[in-house]
Amino acid sequence: xxxxxxxxxxxxxxxxxxxxxxxxxxxxxxxxxxxxxxxxxxxxxxxxxxxxxxxxxxxxxxxxxxxxxxxxxxxxxxxxxxxxxxxxxxxxxxxxxxxxxxxxxxxxxxxxxxxxxxxxxxxxxxxxxxxxxxxxxxxxxxxxxxxxxxxxxxxxxxxxxxxxxxxxxxxxxxxxxxx
Amino acid sequence: xxxxxxxxxxxxxxxxxxxxxxxxxxxxxxxxxxxxxxxxxxxxxxxxxxxxxxxxxxxxxxxxxxxxxxxxxxxxxxxxxxxxxxxxxxxxxxxxxxxxxxxxxxxxxxxxxxxxxxxxxxxxxxxxxxxxxxxxxxxxxxxxxxxxxxxxxxxxxxxxxxxxxxxxxxxxxxxxxxxxxxxxxxxxxxxx
Numbered sequence: 376x377x378x379x380x381x382x383x384x385x386x387x388x389x390x391x392x393x394x395x396x397x398x399x400x401x402x403x404x405x406x407x408x409x410x411x412x413x414x415x416x417x418x419x420x421x422x423x424x425x426x427x428x429x430x431x432x433x434x435x436x437x438x439x440x441x442x443x444x445x446x447x448x449x450x451x452x453x454x455x456x457x458x459x460x461x462x463x464x465x466x467x468x469x470x471x472x473x474x475x476x477x478x479x480x481x482x483x484x485x486x487x488x489x490x491x492x493x494x495x496x497x498x499x500x501x502x503x504x505x506x507x508x509x510x511x512x513x514x515x516x517x518x519x520x521x522x523x524x525x526x527x528x529x530x531x532x533x534x535x536x537x538x539x540x541x542x543x544x545x546x547x548x549x550x551x552x553x554x
Numbered sequence: 555x556x557x558x559x560x561x562x563x564x565x566x567x568x569x570x571x572x573x574x575x576x577x578x579x580x581x582x583x584x585x586x587x588x589x590x591x592x593x594x595x596x597x598x599x600x601x602x603x604x605x606x607x608x609x610x611x612x613x614x615x616x617x618x619x620x621x622x623x624x625x626x627x628x629x630x631x632x633x634x635x636x637x638x639x640x641x642x643x644x645x646x647x648x649x650x651x652x653x654x655x656x657x658x659x660x661x662x663x664x665x666x667x668x669x670x671x672x673x674x675x676x677x678x679x680x681x682x683x684x685x686x687x688x689x690x691x692x693x694x695x696x697x698x699x700x701x702x703x704x705x706x707x708x709x710x711x712x713x714x715x716x717x718x719x720x721x722x723x724x725x726x727x728x729x730x731x732x733x734x735x736x737x738x739x740x741x742x743x744x745x746x
Contacts, residue, residue, distance in 0.1 A: 383568050383569065383570070384568075384570075384577060384580055384581075387563075387568060387580075387584050391600055391603050391604070391607060392603070394607060395603070395606065395607055395610065398607065398610040398611060398614060399610070401610075401614045401617075402610060402613060402614060402647075404617075405613065405614055405616075405617035405618075405643065406643075406647070408617055408620070408621065409616075409617055409620070409639070409640050409643045409644065412620055412624070412636045412639065412640050413636075413640040413644075415629060415636060416633060416636050416637045416640060419630075421628070421629040421630070552576075553576065553577075553580050554576075
């Protein structure tokens with residue numbers, strides 16, 4: 376018979392201890408979530424940390440670089456800045472440089488972007504009929520970066536089964552491991 | 555009649571991985587608790603653990619609420635609520651740390667010696683323990699607070715863990731019983 380001694384610890388626990396075991400797991404997940412939400416509040420960006428997925432911004436950013444973003448309303452968008460923006464119909468935000476900006480007296484802006492490593496501007500990437508981006512499309516502006524770290528995220532996304540296996544493994548470990 | 559399936563700890567002592575300090579401590583804690591509750595007519599009180607459960611539940615509640623709210627009202631709108639939830643969550647984490655460090659202090663079992671007449675407050679027995687990482691010294695402390703006078707007394711002992719497990723890692727329940735009974739009478743006979 377299979378001897379599952381590592382489960383003995385669990386078997387000896389009463390209902391309160393088992394409940395705490397689940398809560399403990401929930402708190403680990405919650406801490407990560409709340410740090411993320413806290414960063415959102417502080418930076419004003421809905422996604423304060425992004426991973427560069429393509430080589431379109433080389434040599435500034437490479438695939439797998441981690442970018443730290445801020446998105447403060449009082450900071451105007453200027454040509455030359457690197458922005459992360461969303462396009463309707465695309466799930467993944469894009470990191471590119473601002474090429475042209477048109478700003479009105481009342482502060483509304485429309486701007487055009489281009490990847491440093493691309494030959495053409497981004498009009499082809501925008502939604503059908505969209506010629507300019509506006510303030511609401513911006514997720515944030517690149518403020519800092521850490522090279523290569525994000526490659527882990529890329530691997531996880533390229534091999535979803537591997538990702539779920541790792542997550543499930545960690546989850547089970549926390550649940551059955553008595554503190 | 556159905557056969558009794560659940561064996562008591564005495565009949566079936568737990569078997570643990572001898573090199574896992576955490577497992578050793580848990581097994582010893584469970585055995586000490588089992589002795590206290592089976593050899594004496596004490597009733598277990600869950601108040602300490604319940605307090606910890608409440609604090610953790612509130613903390614997780616804040617994070618679940620933040621998750622739900624952010625989903626209903628996407629980010630820039632939900633900013634204020636996020637701010638409150640994040641701050642509240644980390645305050646609760648601080649409270650939890652304070653609770654485990656200053657109130658629980660390693661207490662894994664609280665047993666009440668009910669007053670027979672039901673007039674005086676119960677005597678409270680607390681068992682706490684600690685086992686440092688990579689160490690083989692299990693520190694056990696048994697304390698009693700008399701309900702009537704409110705006076706507290708305690709006795710401590712340091713046990714070497716290898717004396718309480720056989721070579722296969724099975725807990726030697728009898729040895730634990732001996733130690734706990736000795737410690738218990740030490741406390742009882744201590745003068746205040």
